[in-house]
Amino acid sequence: MIWHIASLELRRLFLSPLAWCVLAVEQVILAYFFLISIDNYLQWQPRLAAVAGAPGVTDLVVGPLFGDAALFLLFAVPMMTMRVISEERRAQTLSLLFSAPVSMTDIVLGKFLGVTAFFLILVAMIALMPLSLLVGVHLDFGMFWSGLLGISLLVASFVALGVFMSTLTVQPAIAAISTFGALLLLWIIDWVGGDRAGDYSGLFAYLSLLRHYEPLLKGVFNTSDLVYYLLFIATFLILSIRRLDADRLQH
Amino acid sequence: MSESALITVEHVYRYYGANCALHDVSFSVGKGEVLGLLGPNGAGKSTTLQILSGNLAPSAGQVWINGIDLLDQPKAAKLGLGYLPDQPPLYRELTVDEYLAYCARLHRIAAAQRRAAIDTAKQRCGLTEVGRRLIGNLSKGYQQRVGIAQAIVHAPAVVVLDEPTVGLDPLQMREIRALIRELRGEHSIILSTHILPEVQAVCDRVQIISAGKLVLNDSIEGLQRRMRVSSVILGLRRPPPLRELQALPGVESVETVEPGRFRLHYLPEQNPAEAVAEQVVANQWGLYELSPERMSFEQVFVDITRRDPTEQIVSAEVAS
Numbered sequence: 121m122i123w124h125i126a127s128l129e130l131r132r133l134f135l136s137p138l139a140w141c142v143l144a145v146e147q148v149i150l151a152y153f154f155l156i157s158i159d160n161y162l163q164w165q166p167r168l169a170a171v172a173g174a175p176g177v178t179d180l181v182v183g184p185l186f187g188d189a190a191l192f193l194l195f196a197v198p199m200m201t202m203r204v205i206s207e208e209r210r211a212q213t214l215s216l217l218f219s220a221p222v223s224m225t226d227i228v229l230g231k232f233l234g235v236t237a238f239f240l241i242l243v244a245m246i247a248l249m250p251l252s253l254l255v256g257v258h259l260d261f262g263m264f265w266s267g268l269l270g271i272s273l274l275v276a277s278f279v280a281l282g283v284f285m286s287t288l289t290v291q292p293a294i295a296a297i298s299t300f301g302a303l304l305l306l307w308i309i310d311w312v313g314g315d316r317a318g319d320y321s322g323l324f325a326y327l328s329l330l331r332h333y334e335p336l337l338k339g340v341f342n343t344s345d346l347v348y349y350l351l352f353i354a355t356f357l358i359l360s361i362r363r364l365d366a367d368r369l370q371h
Numbered sequence: 372m373s374e375s376a377l378i379t380v381e382h383v384y385r386y387y388g389a390n391c392a393l394h395d396v397s398f399s400v401g402k403g404e405v406l407g408l409l410g411p412n413g414a415g416k417s418t419t420l421q422i423l424s425g426n427l428a429p430s431a432g433q434v435w436i437n438g439i440d441l442l443d444q445p446k447a448a449k450l451g452l453g454y455l456p457d458q459p460p461l462y463r464e465l466t467v468d469e470y471l472a473y474c475a476r477l478h479r480i481a482a483a484q485r486r487a488a489i490d491t492a493k494q495r496c497g498l499t500e501v502g503r504r505l506i507g508n509l510s511k512g513y514q515q516r517v518g519i520a521q522a523i524v525h526a527p528a529v530v531v532l533d534e535p536t537v538g539l540d541p542l543q544m545r546e547i548r549a550l551i552r553e554l555r556g557e558h559s560i561i562l563s564t565h566i567l568p569e570v571q572a573v574c575d576r577v578q579i580i581s582a583g584k585l586v587l588n589d590s591i592e593g594l595q596r597r598m599r600v601s602s603v604i605l606g607l608r609r610p611p612p613l614r615e616l617q618a619l620p621g622v623e624s625v626e627t628v629e630p631g632r633f634r635l636h637y638l639p640e641q642n643p644a645e646a647v648a649e650q651v652v653a654n655q656w657g658l659y660e661l662s663p664e665r666m667s668f669e670q671v672f673v674d675i676t677r678r679d680p681t682e683q684i685v686s687a688e689v690a691s
Binding site for chain 2: 121124125128132135136211212213214215216217218219220221222223368369
């Protein structure tokens with residue numbers, strides 16, 4: 121049942137020009153970033169070759185590319201998640217799901233997986249860029265896979281938060297700006313503290329989406345980062361289910 | 372809760388904040404029965420149907436669909452339920468075929484039977500020709516049909532239709548009504564409407580909701596009895612003074628419709644027609660018309676919904 125809802129969600133995304141537009145813009149922007157980092161690498165290469173244990177092409181091209189992609193996703197995810205529930209609520213199509221023999225959990229998971237699948241396609245397209253380097257160089261695949269896992273977890277977390285924001289409102293635009301605001305806040309939340317590292321800065325650092333992403337880009341896989349993302353996703357999905365359930369009990 | 376009832380609603384209340392939208396609503400609908408839910412705007416028709424379809428949780432009370440408790444086992448109960456909300460829940464960017472296939476999947480129709488189920492639903496709703504068109508490009512009437520097809524594609528025991536003919540032209544209305552009559556065989560149908568002739572055309576039973584309360588629950592025949600005679604029209608060529616008519620046995624009051632035509636009001640069950648006829652002939656007033664007046668359905672409706680809602684529920688079953 122979850123599968124049917126997810127596949128329809130994905131299908132409907134591709135029936136709207138927005139999805140194609142996001143994919144196109146993403147390819148152009150990231151291809152440009154990719155080109156710049158390759159250019160930089162070529163400039164540095166002669167000097168790096170002389171240093172033993174210097175960073176290789178994977179460090180200097182693949183890591184930054186996934187890092188820039190995260191920045192792009194920060195903008196793109198709210199655009200795609202804003203409509204999942206709020207627009208259905210506005211067009212009153214939610215009643216189709218509510219009167220069908222499916223649970224709220226099925227609905228939320230279906231929607232979440234549908235949009236996540238879209239972004240995994242997008243991530244796969246990003247991953248093709250560094251893979252194209254295989255023609256000429258050897259990649260550090262440990263680092264590549266770790267970065268890919270990182271960006272996949274990151275985008276799934278973004279989507280979970282976006283789905284939740286979409287359950288809160290009937291106006292897609294409100295869902296979009298709230299999602300963007302929340303993601304941005306979680307992105308920069310560890311900037312607090314600075315020199316006066318107090319008791320709380322550890323907590324803020326833990327909450328930061330970025331802090332758990334950066335190690336994965338460097339090829340450092342830590343279970344606590346994985347757990348952080350899984351908890352993040354689970355939290356917002358459960359909140360979404362509860363919020364949707366409250367629709368039936370409204371007022 | 373009778374054995375053959377496919378829908379049973381017991382003591383349902385629904386509050387929106389402090390506002391009571393439904394007050395102690397109970398009824399049941401048997402197999403093969405079409406129930407019309409009537410009421411002025413804002414009376415609670417849609418709320419009732421939303422509760423029946425699981426879109427809204429009642430504040431108190433119970434609902435059984437096909438013998439399964441909707442609140443305890445929503446998934447099992449909803450398998451036997453088809454619902455068309457007042458706004459058909461259509462994805463405009465899908466084709467009719469894609470949309471119905473999705474609805475069939477949502478209702479767990481096995482892949483092997485899906486094709487046949489969709490074809491049957493399309494054929495019944497007259498959608499065979501438009502299967503490959505985008506829903507967003509269809510006319511309002513066709514979109515409404517897709518909405519109905521969606522509600523019946525899984526052949527549910529209970530079909531709930533919220534104002535199925537609203538916004539349609541008279542021809543389309545007739546088609547939809549014919550479809551509802553055709554569906555009656557194997558399904559129980561509840562439909563809400565504020566179009567009175569529609570109820571007379573398609574329903575077996577009528578319920579009138581007013582201000583959140585069920586104020587009438589009666590069969591169509593019972594309703595027709597309710598449109599009882601309470602006045603007769605009397606036409607005389609040589610009319611006597613008004614007070615002589617007033618003095619006729621059984622007559623409560625007299626009003627002049629036009630010179631020579633009078634409306635005689637009488638108390639229920641005291642039809643004075645016979646006595647009047649005798650008197651008129653005896654006095655040679657020149658009788659040319661003596662006809663009972665029937666209340667129209669509309670009058671009954673206005674009568675009932677205007678009445679103080681605290682009055683008792685009028686139920687034909689209780690009376691009989």
